Amino acid sequence: MQKHYYFLFTSDDGSVWRWSCRRKRLIQGAAVIGVFFCLFTVLAVRSAALGAHSLALEARLADSERRIAAKDVELAAQKRLDQERNERLTGEVAALTREKNGAVASAVRELSERSALIDEMLAKIGFTMAVASTDDVAVGSGGPFLVPRSQTDELLSRADHYLATVSRLPLGLPAQGSLASPFGNRIDPLNRRRAFHAGMDFRGGQGGKVFATADGVVKEARWNGSFGRYVEIDHENGYSTAYAHLSKFTVKVGSRVERGQLIGSIGSSGRSTGPHLHYELRYRGNPINPNTYARIEEIIRVGKQKIRKR
Numbered sequence: 001m002q003k004h005y006y007f008l009f010t011s012d013d014g015s016v017w018r019w020s021c022r023r024k025r026l027i028q029g030a031a032v033i034g035v036f037f038c039l040f041t042v043l044a045v046r047s048a049a050l051g052a053h054s055l056a057l058e059a060r061l062a063d064s065e066r067r068i069a070a071k072d073v074e075l076a077a078q079k080r081l082d083q084e085r086n087e088r089l090t091g092e093v094a095a096l097t098r099e100k101n102g103a104v105a106s107a108v109r110e111l112s113e114r115s116a117l118i119d120e121m122l123a124k125i126g127f128t129m130a131v132a133s134t135d136d137v138a139v140g141s142g143g144p145f146l147v148p149r150s151q152t153d154e155l156l157s158r159a160d161h162y163l164a165t166v167s168r169l170p171l172g173l174p175a176q177g178s179l180a181s182p183f184g185n186r187i188d189p190l191n192r193r194r195a196f197h198a199g200m201d202f203r204g205g206q207g208g209k210v211f212a213t214a215d216g217v218v219k220e221a222r223w224n225g226s227f228g229r230y231v232e233i234d235h236e237n238g239y240s241t242a243y244a245h246l247s248k249f250t251v252k253v254g255s256r257v258e259r260g261q262l263i264g265s266i267g268s269s270g271r272s273t274g275p276h277l278h279y280e281l282r283y284r285g286n287p288i289n290p291n292t293y294a295r296i297e298e299i300i301r302v303g304k305q306k307i308r309k310r
Contacts, residue, residue, distance in 0.1 A: 167259060168235045170213040171296040174243060175266060175277045177204040183289040189273050198287040199242070199280035200294065206275045208266035210243055212257045213293070221249050227278070228270025231263050240285075244278040245269050 009017040021029075181189075181201035188195040216235035224230035227244035231251060234240050243249075247267025251257060268275045281290035 167215045168237045168239070169293070170235060170239055170241045170281055170290065171293050172213055172259075173202070173294050174213050174241070174279045175202050175204055175208055175210050177202040177208065177266075177277070179203075180276055183287075183291060190271065199244075199278050200290055202277045202279065204266040204275060204277055206265075206267060207247055208275075208277075209262055210246060210264045210266060210277055212259055212261050212263050213241055214239070215258050216240075216256070218251045218253050218255050218257060218263075221251055221253050224270070226271035228272065229264070229267065230270075233257060233263075238284050240282045241290075242278075242280040242282070244280070245272045245276060247275075 007019045007021070009019070179200060180203045181197055183200055184197060185194060186197045187193070210231075212233055214233070214235045216233040218231065219234040219240065220230060220232040222230060224244070227242075229244075229246035229249055231243045231246065231249045232240060233242075243264060245267055246264040246269060249264035251263045257263060266275050266277050272278075279290060279294075281288055281293060
């Protein structure tokens with residue numbers, strides 16, 4: 001016999017409802033409810049876990065976004081710093097370029113002025129530098145066409161040429177001392193007769209130093225009759241200089257000397273009335289007046305004063 005369960009429900013107005021259910025069906029219903037309850041519980045736990053994981057992911061995402069935003073700010077600041085640094089460096093480079101251009105222009109101007117001064121000095125001593133003319137066209141010549149050099153290169157080349165040329169020009173005094181006898185006609189100091197003096201005589205003490213007035217090669221260093229102890233230097237440009245009446249000479253034939261180098265000592269050897277230096281300047285073997293060449297320091301000083309006034 002199947003058991004039944006009866007359920008009575010009453011209301012406030014006294015009404016009564018009765019519901020009966022067999023035991024087996026009640027147990028089945030309870031089992032179904034238990035299964036659903038467990039299922040919902042599992043789903044609720046799983047949903048809670050998923051929700052917590054979602055919240056953690058959102059938190060991590062928000063943190064990553066904050067880090068990215070901070071990095072963007074840092075990169076933007078670094079970009080501004082780099083841009084400011086580049087602008088500063090660009091300004092410094094531009095300033096250095098202007099300074100360099102100004103220095104080059106000043107150097108070119110000064111070099112040009114000094115070249116003009118050298119031209120003026122050389123003109124005063126009767127020496128002219130060879131300059132190529134654009135009107136001169138050589139017959140039977142050729143070669144590749146090269147673009148003309150800049151003014152700076154031209155001036156530097158010209159300066160090098162001047163230095164090489166001037167170093168072999170007999171300029172300045174060969175010894176310290178006052179002028180005793182100039183170049184030209186004079187009364188001979190020994191026989192008191194009128195004679196031509198082919199050089200200049202400089203007073204000096206016995207043993208005073210004698211210097212070469214230009215670069216060159218010693219052509220003679222010997223006793224030379226009335227000249228006494230005698231040194232002659234070939235300057236390899238048509239010019240030669242002679243130094244006579246020396247007490248001794250300190251160079252040998254064939255040795256190369258430079259301007260300002262000691263070559264001997266003042267004496268009174270040969271045909272002489274006392275210690276002095278007889279100095280001659282020759283061009284292609286012919287004696288010329290060395291006075292202007294010897295006075296080159298005075299000419300340079302006047303030329304420098306002209307440059308300073310400009």
